[in-house]
Structures are given as structure tokens and as C-alpha cells.
Amino acid sequence: MNWHRFASPSNFKRLSARIFPWAAGGAALCLGCGLYQALLVSPPDYQQGQSVRIMYIHVPAAWMAMFVYANLALAGAATLVWRHPLAEVAGRAMAPIGAAFTFLCLATGSLWGKPMWGTWWEWDARLTSVLILFFVYLAYMALNNAFDDATRGARASAVLALVGAVNLPIIKFSVDWWNTLHQPASVMRLDGPAIHPSMLWPLLAMGVGYTLLFVVLALVRIQAELIERRLGALVQARLSAEPAA
Amino acid sequence: MNAAFALIARDVRLAWRHPNEIATILAFFVIAASLFPFGIGPEPQILARVAIGIVWVTALLACLMSLDRLFQAEVEDGSLDLLVTAPAPLELLALAKVVAQWITTALPLIVISPIVATMLHLPADGYATLLLTLVLGTPGLSLFGGIGAALSVNARRGGALLALIVLPLTVPILIFAVAAVDAAIAGLSPRPHLFLLAGLSVFALTIAPFAMAASLRQAAE
Amino acid sequence: MNAAFALIARDVRLAWRHPNEIATILAFFVIAASLFPFGIGPEPQILARVAIGIVWVTALLACLMSLDRLFQAEVEDGSLDLLVTAPAPLELLALAKVVAQWITTALPLIVISPIVATMLHLPADGYATLLLTLVLGTPGLSLFGGIGAALSVNARRGGALLALIVLPLTVPILIFAVAAVDAAIAGLSPRPHLFLLAGLSVFALTIAPFAMAASLRQAAE
Amino acid sequence: MIGRASFEAHDLACLRGGRIVFRQLEFRVDAGGLLVLRGANGAGKSSLLRMMAGLIGPAHGALLWNGDDIADDPDAHRARTSYAGHSDALKPALTVAEHLSFHAKLRGQAADKIAAALDAFALTKFADLPARLLSQGQRKRVALARLIAAPAPLWLLDEPTNGLDADSTARLETAIAAHRETGGIVVAATHLDFAGADAVTLTLGERKAA
Amino acid sequence: MIGRASFEAHDLACLRGGRIVFRQLEFRVDAGGLLVLRGANGAGKSSLLRMMAGLIGPAHGALLWNGDDIADDPDAHRARTSYAGHSDALKPALTVAEHLSFHAKLRGQAADKIAAALDAFALTKFADLPARLLSQGQRKRVALARLIAAPAPLWLLDEPTNGLDADSTARLETAIAAHRETGGIVVAATHLDFAGADAVTLTLGERKAA
């Protein structure tokens, strides 16, 4: 398959124009239905009571934190291997979104932890590894912005994204490898979900909704970044063109 | 290989000609660690509980301070061009620079760490394991730090950026090292933690040369 | 005077040219401070006892990291010659560089320190005093650090003095600051400690410009 | 020593900071040849030399050694290239002799040409002086002495006479002539007159070339 | 603008690293004069210029401005001296215009000659470019433009033509001539031919002088 075909800026623009309305509509629909189901329709938990509703925000946010990071690492690999500008732009565009999802996961987890575990924050393996993920996102953004030359920033942060990818399995399996306060996976399991359908469906709707939201935000940011780059190149060309001797 | 050894020898010699740089880092280590008795109060049992953590965190931060200029100095005086255009693999040369940094910074830290541990009333059972964790863990610190140093070459605010990159990568090393010493003090076996620590350093060793070389090639463009 | 303001403006512009740089140094502070719980263990009561120490050590470290290159960078690119041959007093220009460093490093740290203190469970009674100690103490840190930075530029003469004199000079600042916050938490008056802290910063202010100018003139020879 | 060799560029273009510095550049130098790069400040001489050294990749086109793209075998190209850029790459604390012997070892060669290298640039009496005590021209001479301390067929020199006195410039010219006699190739950027038999001059930044 | 002035040395000696670089040095330049320093690498040209700038003290003898020892009133001497050394003193992140206006303010002058300074060295196009994007010669031109941005009677130039192309060298010569016309004094170290009407040449490191 020839990826470069999609990767040229003009093809990307056409492709994204086609995807955009569907993704935006889908996101609105999924998030609307999911939130309605989650907050009003689905039953309160027999152990956790109403506070279980945080789950519908928290769990998909946690999935997205990891999913976006995986995309970031892929974009990083593409940046380094094919040196494609679109991969650079994509990484730059996705990082703040991923950081926001990670922050959402941390914040809702922390809110949930108070009633459940009696503490806002605990230095437990799952929580700590997500905090590290957040820090890696911050480092990625700082590094990406730390150079005058956008390409240099993109390549440097791509290396960091790849190195930081080891954190993903640690987050995913921390609950299995160590004794954690945090509960182990019940949806994303090899032997099928162990959760009641009345909770599963709204959760999955939220998951799809978040994913589409991510697609929408990423497309918008990539477009903006492409325009900014073109402007920057024009300005620089005007400034530095020295008359030939 | 010879090129790498020559580079190690040169960097060690350079550090030796400016012994005050090593002295500064060691002084920082001792002073930072000896500050904590003031903050915590002199009760030995509380001090003992935090001793390992303090030794390790200050060691990490001291290591970080010395990494700041590892590659930046080479860029500024033009030496990086010579390293990148040398016929030896850049991966090997970058690794050699990290090895030299480890010899000149981490090794002295390891040597004086028992003194700092004594100041902080580390229980006697913990010393051997503390030294072991330092020996096994500091190579990982230096290697991850080397990645950060290579990535932040020519960056604005290089020092703080370096810390931002390196600290999250090195947190696992810190956690396992502290867990190992804790286990030893509690009379348990520190072995599983030590294995994980060694594993992290080996992991760092497998990726760091490539990550550093890739970043340095970009920096030389 | 105008020359000094121009220098402050230039250095602040160099450091803050892009807003993400402030974010970088703040993130560094937060990450460095949150390293300690990894090492010390998460028990809130122990964290609370070391919280002030951690905030202050991290502030010292951030200060040291940014001071490291304060004058060295000027020497390496030749700017020091222009500063020394400018018709403004060198004492004033050296002071201006320290002021700029304080604005770009210490000030953001002070602003964000309450957040770090919260992460570390600092008792509520300590916040106001912590901020006061930072406001009164960090100028002293920057000034003593500036002396060290100027001395270490002149590697031949007294680089080792940096380790032997300047770092110990900053220890009293740390001790009084921590003592002041401890007193406030214990319900005692932090005033005597705060006076001592202010006294140290004033002392630093009276000697640092001359010490820095003297070493810089030597470095420019 | 080196035998027949050729170094050429085909349709070469250079992009820096998103701007085209030069394009459609062509040249060819054969064993024993000297290529002098000329052009106004900012014309791209240094960029071209860094490209020849493999430090930056061409935006378009290729550089060929004996007909093979240098990007195909970067290791071999690095082994045959000696680059002396604008900066001297000296460590203030190391002595002149230490710099040269480190450089030889770095390039995988025996440190047996140090004495010859010192002699070629009249540095013998500074051999044990740390670089921080050297004057500007003396520093530049140390940088150039590296070329002799670790021989390589292709010399890339960026304004090598900057800061040199007349005597040192003559010594450089002697070194270049000797290198060319053994079949070596020299590419040098300069704003000055550069003595060299049948040198090829490539002027960057002229309308035709751009 | 400056009126009658004279700059002279009496029995001057320079010690560096415990070694005598030159001694018994004598010269005199009057308002509008150009003193060209020559001599082999390491002869002491840069050392003499740094001494003239007040950066290093004479080991013996004195430098006199209008007959007064410059060491007696270093503040006044710094106010009248503009020194452009080997290094460019550029900050990679600052633009060309920012460098010049900072320099004017640092020297206590109004930042109103920036445009003229940019124009004098053909830097107007680069005014808003950060220094890290400049080529070697462009950097040197920024360093020289400082002389115009913050005028001072005495110019001390250490190999000012290093790295400059022919056009820029001509611009520097124009600037020097204009400065001398207003009564300014210029001291320049160089290894090249330096155009300047009735320049006085001082050759360092010759047997007679040493």
C-alpha cells in the first residue's frame, strides 16, 4: 500500500475534508448517547453507588491516553524513517490532545479515588505510570517547541516518543505485575469483557465517541499547523533571500 | 573500538584537568543530602526511612547536572562535526561519551555514597544493597540521561528541558532501587528488584546508542 | 543604569522569548519535586515533614542549573569582552545578569511552589511562610550562585572555590528557610529566622557585585 | 597512495531552514584536483562543504565518489573524508599534541604522524601547550594539522586561511600541493586568492547557477 | 565630532602566561589616523588590542590618550573605545536588530543609528533574522555593524576582514574611511592587505622590537 499517496498535504486536505463531517457527527452522536446512558439510564453500582458514573469519563480517557500515545510513537517512527513532513505535523498536533486525555484520566481517577480508596493520590504502580505518561507528553511538547527549526524539533521529539513507548506496556500490565490498589482490566481482556452489558454499552459508546473526538481535534490541529508552516516558510524566504552576487 | 576508547580517555582526561567540576557535583550531593536532617528533624528512625530515597534522588539530580553539557559542549566548539564525520560508528562514540561521564560522575558518587548514607542513619543492613543498586542503576541513569542530553542539544533552556526528558525515563530505576534497599533492610531478598534494575540498565544500553546517534546526526545538520 | 536595564531586558527576552520555556522550567520543578515521593515512599505524614526541605532543595537545584552557564556562555561567545569594555560599571552589569536569572528562574518557581507543596502534603500553616522564605531567600541563592558562576568561569584561578565556598554559603539560607517554615507549622513565630534570611540576602547583595566583577575582569584578561 | 578517484556532483540542491540555498549544481574533480568554492557571504559555500562531508543530506541530486552515491555507503565516505570547518574544535585544557593524537585514534589510525603534522604547521614548539594559551592563528593551525595527523583522500576546508599569517598560508599551500601529488582531492572555500596549480573554481550564488 | 586626539604607547610590554609577548613597544596615532598591526601568528597583535581596550594591563609602560595614561581613568577610556575581537559575541536566539539595539543601550547611547548600521554592512534584509541562521561572514558583519550602532572615537579591530567577501570588505573600508574623516582613530590587526590612506604600520615580533 502506498502511504505516501495519502501523505502529501493536498491529498491529506481532500481526505480530511471527506472524513471530517462523519467524524464530527459520529463524535457528537456517540458522546451524546453515551453520556445520556451513563449519567441517567445505567444503574448505580451495588458497591460504589452513584460514583461509578465517573467510570464513563475515566476509563475511556485512560484508553485514549494510551491510544494517542501509541499514535504519537507511530508518527515518530514515520518521522524518522520516511522523514515525511505530514508525520511531523501529526505528532505535533496529537501531543496536546493526548496530554489532555491523560490529564482527564488523572483528574477523574483522583476524584474517584477519594470516595473509593479514601485518598486523592497514592503512589501506586498504575497511577504512577500514568503520571509518568503525562510527564512524557509534557516533555514531548517542550522538546518539540524547543528549536527554531520545526523539523529538528519534530525529529528530536520523535526519538523521545519512541523511547517513551516502553511506558505503555507498563501502564497496561502494571495491575497484573504489581500489587496495586487499582483494579485489573475488565473490558480489554483476552477472554472477553467481564462487565455487565448495561454498563458495557455506554462505556463502549463513550470510547468510540472519544476516539472520534480525537480524530476531529487532530484533523483541525493538523490543518492549522500546515497553514502556519506555509506562512512561516513564506516569511522566512522573504527575509533571508539575499540578492545573488 | 579504538576510537571509542580514545574518546573515553580524552573525556576522562578533560574532567581530570578540571577537577573542580567533579568536586562541585560531589559537594552538591553531600550538601543536598545533609540538608534533609534539618527539614525532617534529627530523629534517626524517620531519617533512616527516607535515607535511601534521599541518596538516590540526590544522586540522580547530581548525575543530571553533569549531563547537561555532555554533548552541548561538543556542538559549541565544533567537535561534534569531527565525531560525526569520523569513520567510527556514531552509536559507539556516543556510548563512549556516556561511559566517560559515568566514570567521572557516577563512580565518585558511588564511592562517597556510604558517607552520605551514614549521615542519614541508613540501617546497617542496607549498605551492601545500596551500593549494589547504585552500581546496577547508575549506568541506566547515565544512558537515559545521555538520550536527554543528545535530544536537547541546541535547544532553548537546554538544562531544564533535559531534566524534563530524563526524569520520567529514570523514575522506574529510582523505584526499583529504593524497593531493593527497603527489602534488604526489612530482611527480605532484594534480588527480584535488583534483576529489574539490571534489566532496565540493559534495556537502556540497547536503545540509548541508537537514540543518541540519531539525535546527534540531526544536531550536526 | 540604562545599560543594566538593557541587559536585564536582553537576558529575560533570551530566556522567555517563547512562552513554552517558562512551562519547561516549571515542569522541571514539579517533576523533580515529585521524584522524592518515589524515593521516600508515599506516607503523607513523612512527606509532610520533608516537604519544605524538598521544595528548597529543588529550588536550589533549579537555581544552580541555570546559574551554571550564566557567565560561561558570555565568555564563550565573546560577549564578556563587550560587557567589560562597556562604559557602565561592571558591578552593575553583573548584578543585572543575576537579576535577570532571578526573574526567569526563581520567580516562576516561587509562583508554582504552593502546588508542589500541596503534592507533598505540606501542613496548611506553612504556606505563607514558605512563600516568604522563598521571596527572601532566593535572591541570596542567586547572588551567591552568581559569585560561584563568575569564579568558575576563571577555571585557572579558583574554580574549586565554587564548591568549597559558594555551596556552603547557600546552606545557611536553606537552614534558616526550613527553620522558619518549621516554626510556623509548630505555631511559633518564624520572624527571627526570616530576619536572618533577609540579612543573608542583603549581605549577598553587598558583596556579590564586587566579587563577580573582580572575577569577570580576571576572566576577560 | 590513493590512485584514480573522482568526486562529482549531479544536479545538487541544498535546502536550509526551508529555503533553497543553491540548486542544479554540477562539478567534477579528479584525483589530484583542487576545487575552489567562491561566492558572497551566505552563498552556500559552507553548506556545500557540510553536504560533501555527509553532515547534511542533499535536498535533490547526489554527490558521487568514483561514480557511486556517497549516501549509499556513508561509512566508506567518512573514512575517506577529512573536514575542517569554521570552528577549530579545540578543548582549552588539552595540549596540541593531545589533540592531534586523539584525532588520529578517533579516525582509527596510528598516532605516528603527529610529529610530521606538528612540523608541517610549525607547531612543534607548542606541542605541549594547552590550547587555551594559543593565539587565533595558532589554533587554526592545530585544526589544519589534523589533516596530516590522520590522512584521508578527500580534504574539505572551510576558509582555511582565516587568521593565518603569510608563512602559515604558505605552509598550507605546501601541504595541499603535497596531498594532491599523492592523488588526493581538495575542496576549499575561500574569499581570498588561493594559490594552486590548475584549480577548478566553482562560484556559488551566480544567476546562472541559481 | 571628536576633535584633536592622540593615542600613543610608551615603552609598552605585555606578559601572557608568564612569557613576554612584546616589549619596548612605541607608537603614536593622531585623530583621523589608522594604525595597522602586523606580525606572525602569536606575535601579540590580539594581546596588544586587548591591552588597548583595557582588558589586560600592561606589564610595563603605558598607553596614553591625549597624553593621559588610560589606566588613570578607565571609565572614560571604555566610553571612548569600541572593541571588535575575534569572536562575534552573537546570541543565536536574538535577531540582528536586537543585537545592535542592545549594544547601543549597553554603551549608554540612543538606539537611533541601527538603520544606518544595518545599511552600512548590507544587513537590512537580515534585521529580523535570528543570528543562528546567519552564515559566518554575515555574523562577522553584524559584529562590525556594532561600531556604527554605538559610535566611539577609538575603534579596535582584530582581523576584521576574516570571513568577509569582497563586497563586505569594501564596505568595511568605507566605514573606516568615514570614521577617520570625523577624526576617529582606528587600530586594526590583519594579515592581509588593508586599504587605507597613509596608514601607519606596526609590525610585532620583529627582532628590533623584541
Ligand code: HEM
Ligand atoms: C489518578 C488515578 C487513576 C489513574 C491514573 C487511573 C488509570 C487508569 C488507566 C490507565 C486505565 C486503563 C486500563 C486498561 O485499559 O487496561 C484505567 C481503567 C480503569 N480504572 Fe482507573 N485510574 C485511576 C483511578 C481509578 C479509581 C479511583 C478507580 C475506581 C475504583 C478506577 C477504576 C478504573 C476502572 C474500573 C477501569 C477500567 C478497567 C477495565 O475494565 O479495563 N480508576 N484507569
Ligand SMILES: Nc1ncnc2c1ncn2[C@@H]1O[C@H](COP(=O)(O)OP(=O)(O)OP(=O)(O)O)[C@@H](O)[C@H]1O
Ligand atoms: N590567555 C592567554 N594566556 C597566556 N598566553 C596567551 C593567552 N592568549 C595568548 N597567549 C600567548 O600570547 C602570544 C600572543 O598571542 P596573540 O593572541 O596576541 O597573538 P596574535 O598576534 O593575535 O596572533 P594571531 O595572528 O594568531 O591572532 C601567543 O604566543 C600566545 O600563545
Ligand SMILES: Nc1ncnc2c1ncn2[C@@H]1O[C@H](COP(=O)(O)OP(=O)(O)OP(=O)(O)O)[C@@H](O)[C@H]1O
Ligand atoms: N543552520 C542553518 N539553518 C538555516 N539556514 C542556515 C543555517 N546556516 C546557514 N543558513 C543559511 O544558509 C545560507 C548559506 O549559508 P552558508 O553558511 O553555507 O554560506 P557561506 O557561503 O558559507 O557564507 P560565508 O562566506 O559567510 O561563510 C545563508 O543564507 C544562511 O542564512
Ligand SMILES: [Mg+2]
Ligand atoms: Mg561559510
Ligand SMILES: [Mg+2]
Ligand atoms: Mg590574534
